[in-house]
Amino acid sequence: MLIPPRPRPGDRVAVLSPAAALPAILPAPFDLGLQRMADELGLVPVEYATTRKWGSSPAERAADVHAAFADPTIAAVMTSIGGNDQIKVLPHLDADLIRANLKPFYGLSDNTNLCAYLSNLGIVSYYGGTVMTVLGRYGSTNPHSMEALRAALFDGGWYELRPAERWTDMGKDWADPANLLEEPEMFPGTGWQWHGGADTVEGDLWGGCLEIVDWNLRAARWLRPDHEYDGHVLFLETSEEMPSASYVYEVLMCLGERGLLQRFSALLMGRPKGWELEHQTTPQERTAYVEAQHESVLRAMREYSPDVPVVLDVDLGHTDPQLVVPYGGRCRIDPGARTVAVHY
Template identity: 35%
Template sequence: MTPHFIRPPRLTPGSRVAALSLSSGFVTEVMNRYRAGVRQVADTFGWEVVPAPNALRGPDFLDANPQARTDDLHWALRNPEIHGLVSIIGGDDSVRLLPYLDPGLIRQHPKAFLGYSDSTVTLMQFLRAGVMAYHGPSLLTDLAENGGIHPFVAQGICRALVDDPSPFDLSPAPEWTQFRQDWEDESLQEVRRPFTPGDGWTWLQGEQAAEGHLIGGCLEVLDMLNGTPGWPAPALWDGAVLALETSNDVPPPHQVGYWLRNYAAQGILGRAAGLLLARPRDYTPEMVEALFRWVRRVLAEAGRPDLPVVAGVDFGHTSPQLTLPLGGRARLDPRAGRVTVTP
């Protein structure tokens, strides 16, 4: 049976959005960047960003107090004056929040949660609670983009969690960048990063259109989550369109293949409807080709040469990035070259 997910209320001008430090407390080292994100979110969407009680207490405190980070999530869910939630930045230890997390609060108070990277842990807990969640920019990344939020990012956020929900086609970014700007240098905040013209997507395999609910996130973080109580039950993967991305740790192509073999062993690939692979961060062209070979190889091993797969999709650790409504429906049509999402 297809899982059912609650759609959180849409965000509108005037919405108050809680800024959460659920993993790293790095934000206090780049407060000018934080202020830029707050300002640009207000200018673009009309939302008021409100820091959660512990969000700005610094990396040492937050590292030592995973329960305080969880308390912030609970506070944002319970607080009737908070309408949405956004991750400030990722990290590598949101899995430490699981012992303190009350999943019932997510279902009792469904609110839009936006984030990626280490936020994969929290995104998955929303799906486990039966609530849609949004794989998209964090406050310090694309929302604080140098020179303003990219129109591609703004359009993606609006379609996913602002506009009246209706199907829309994902599209390749017209340009992209992985250029690292110095966030500590406030003078660079209004200096636009160099971009490369977009190169579209690559359809790796599959001929027939397929549809399912979106689920996924950062592969490295999913690997940390795998085997814990926060890992989704098998039924949550059934008939899903997997959306998988890699981080700036730059895992080699064979490692991605090994992770996919784990998904094959769990039966996830055998029951999947489709696969979206993100543009891999900091890969050379040779690494990209090796990745494609590994994906095809593992799917062949799993008996899924029919699975529609599109690669190089603009989400995760790339800029500008799409916002994917996890729990929403996605339809992959290889012949038409279309990916249609219903948020």
């Protein structure tokens, strides 16, 4: 796997919306994120034609991806946020152009599509670090998220992930800019849950948002041959759509029936998002939702891959803090020491 050159403070960074152009509808958190990109990271954000163009076509969004990668003055590519149709962008991409112009790419959720695409080209990308969710966070940036983002952006090397001391899956209405002044409600850390194998494992990371992985499995266009995932570390997390525990189990079941789930050496499962502005659960409902998803994951792993380590509630998805993991990069899991390290 190729690790693209890293940006340095002062460099220009492309800010794209290859999934949904939510900055067009919710500009306040996006503009705040751009300001913090400059103030806290020392990077110069550069917008493209579709960054704020709601309803842009897949071909238009692909053209912006090409422009960003081809521009020699652009040192990295960061996404505004996720979406729900980026898989339609992939057929328009020029693999040769992207491979010839290595840039670190940062994205989450629907951007699983582009991360997997880059992985297929042998290029490491970074799952996390979206502008609106990390840099445009309510109140202030989360120090835990920013530590991981800076390590991935600027430092490289091995970085030890750690459980969040405080976390949240709650937010406020982005349509009201006044909400951006208030810190989100945070909860005490719960640590990680460890299950399965006892041996240390190391492998390249693959996965992302479980729903988008499911899409790619159904489309059967953007996956490598199954045997090429041998020994990889699978990482998954679920989105703000809060899929049911039965759906999560069924996706993993189908991975198992395909014979693919058994090829992975470990599973990192992100903390489930159990509350959403349009689905406001009680604390009891949130706990029940999370526990049901945990059991569905563990059930599938017991049935298809019982001897590998499984780590639950890693903060690598739609909750806060949002850690960064290298998609296609190395990951080392030590169940004895209960540590997880990634190589940026």
